[in-house]
Amino acid sequence: MAANLEAQIQSSGNIVLDRRYAWAKAEAEDGAHAAAADILDQIVAEAPRWAAAWFALGVAREKAGDKQGAAVAFQRLAELDAEGLFGALLHLARLGVTATPERAPESYVRGLFDQYAARFEMHLVDELGYCGPALLRDALRRAAGDGGFQFRNFIDLGCGTGLMARALSPHFDHAAGVDLAPLMIGKARKTGLYARLETGDLAAFLRNESTGSADLVIAADVFIYLGSLDEVFSETARVLGQGGLFAFSVQTGDDSVSVSEDGWALGKDLRYAHSENYLRRLAAQTGFDIVLLEAASVRRDAGRDVPGLVCVLLKA
Ligand SMILES: C[S@@+](CC[C@H](N)C(=O)[O-])C[C@H]1O[C@@H](n2cnc3c(N)ncnc32)[C@H](O)[C@@H]1O
Known part of the structure; x- marks a missing residue:
């Protein structure tokens, strides 16, 4: 599961898009969320099934103040990520688009903590x-x-x-x-x-x-x-x-x-x-x-x- 998530996060399968994705992430880390959202918009246009890019786009749009745009990205993510690894349903609930689930989806928790296990105690x-x-x-x-x-x-x-x-x-x-x-x-x-x-x-x-x-x-x-x-x-x-x-x-x-x-x-x-x-x-x-x-x-x-x-x- 974790390997699956890692693979989805790390690569679109296209090295040029992967580089642009890394650039968008760097912009987001610098607080330039609107710029990150612009780059990610172009990425999802070319790789419309890359869940990690839709996730990053939702986050960047929300941080740039575009809640409606964020909801659209998380909705698309929910369709692509049927297992719920990225927690799209939680994001949609948090944005008030859907009802709050009674619990976090199992695959989301499992993915989160399997990724986290190696550095859990230190962090x-x-x-x-x-x-x-x-x-x-x-x-x-x-x-x-x-x-x-x-x-x-x-x-x-x-x-x-x-x-x-x-x-x-x-x-x-x-x-x-x-x-x-x-x-x-x-x-x-x-x-x-x-x-x-x-x-x-x-x-x-x-x-x-x-x-x-x-x-x-x-x-x-x-x-x-x-x-x-x-x-x-x-x-x-x-x-x-x-x-x-x-x-x-x-x-x-x-x-x-x-x-x-x-x-x-x-x-x-x-x-x-x-x-x-x-x-x-x-x-x-x-x-x-x-x-x-x-x-x-x-x-x-x-x-x-x-x-x-x-x-x-x-x-x-
Ligand atoms: C913040 S960690 C705390 C771990 C431990 N109790 C401690 O104090 O160090 C939360 C843990 O709860 C697990 N967890 C969350 N929801 C769970 C569920 N419904 N069933 C079993 N484990 C769950 C996670 O996988 C994670 O390992």
């Missing part, structure tokens, strides 16, 4: 100050209190490269991880900390787990790729035994995204934001007590802390 941890696993470990330690900080069966939803298991080790006996991106799973496997790893969607994974089989379920910086969390909450409640803990982080969004009082929304950064009331309502509906729900930022974006929440729920 996310070192450059964006990612601290989700450390914050969740600290939250769990406080939530567990005198009850002890040791877990029998831990499930890591969207485990990525395994940072969460590393942060929690040695406080669990058995860990299972699931992630959509095979190359992230490959990195997680190398930690040697997971007894079981599966490549796939986290909701499907939960559906296959036995009732009451886990005492800890974690999702660190994963719900940013899901809008509706209804099924994840109800399945996690089923999979956790009584007294089990469900710990996760969410993004709450800033002025650029309008999250309803009791819901979720897709932000400009193509990540989903969730409201505190939505989490409280789902927790109540699915039989969880809220042990801890507090403001926390797990990562920076464009030099600013991304506002969010860290939450620990107890299966009543």
Whole structure:
């Protein structure tokens, strides 16, 4: 999948167009978005099936202030990229052209993280100050209190490269991880900390787990790729035994995204934001007590802390 995406991005199959594409990208990097859009317009006229060029054209047009033109480019991209690798549907939803999907398309997430796997930790941890696993470990330690900080069966939803298991080790006996991106799973496997790893969607994974089989379920910086969390909450409640803990982080969004009082929304950064009331309502509906729900930022974006929440729920 990643190789497919790389190939589409890197080449139109025509060396002259490829050079012009590189020129357009350089213009965009310099902030000359209208100039980039002009060059890309000419490229798609000659290579009308090159998805990467339509994607770059949509981005350049939007940044140049031409939202309508951007929507046309993303619509064409959606037709060409049936697998959804470029996330055209998310862009169209963000522009208000189509309804917001309930979750990011699987192929988009898989492509994104397969490409990202090799530099994930360096970029996310070192450059964006990612601290989700450390914050969740600290939250769990406080939530567990005198009850002890040791877990029998831990499930890591969207485990990525395994940072969460590393942060929690040695406080669990058995860990299972699931992630959509095979190359992230490959990195997680190398930690040697997971007894079981599966490549796939986290909701499907939960559906296959036995009732009451886990005492800890974690999702660190994963719900940013899901809008509706209804099924994840109800399945996690089923999979956790009584007294089990469900710990996760969410993004709450800033002025650029309008999250309803009791819901979720897709932000400009193509990540989903969730409201505190939505989490409280789902927790109540699915039989969880809220042990801890507090403001926390797990990562920076464009030099600013991304506002969010860290939450620990107890299966009543
Ligand atoms: C920002 S990374 C966080 C990884 C890890 N939890 C950590 O804290 O380092 C988000 C991860 O969630 C995975 N992911 C997103 N949506 C998913 C889904 N529906 N099912 C399984 N994994 C998913 C991505 O592939 C990616 O590896």
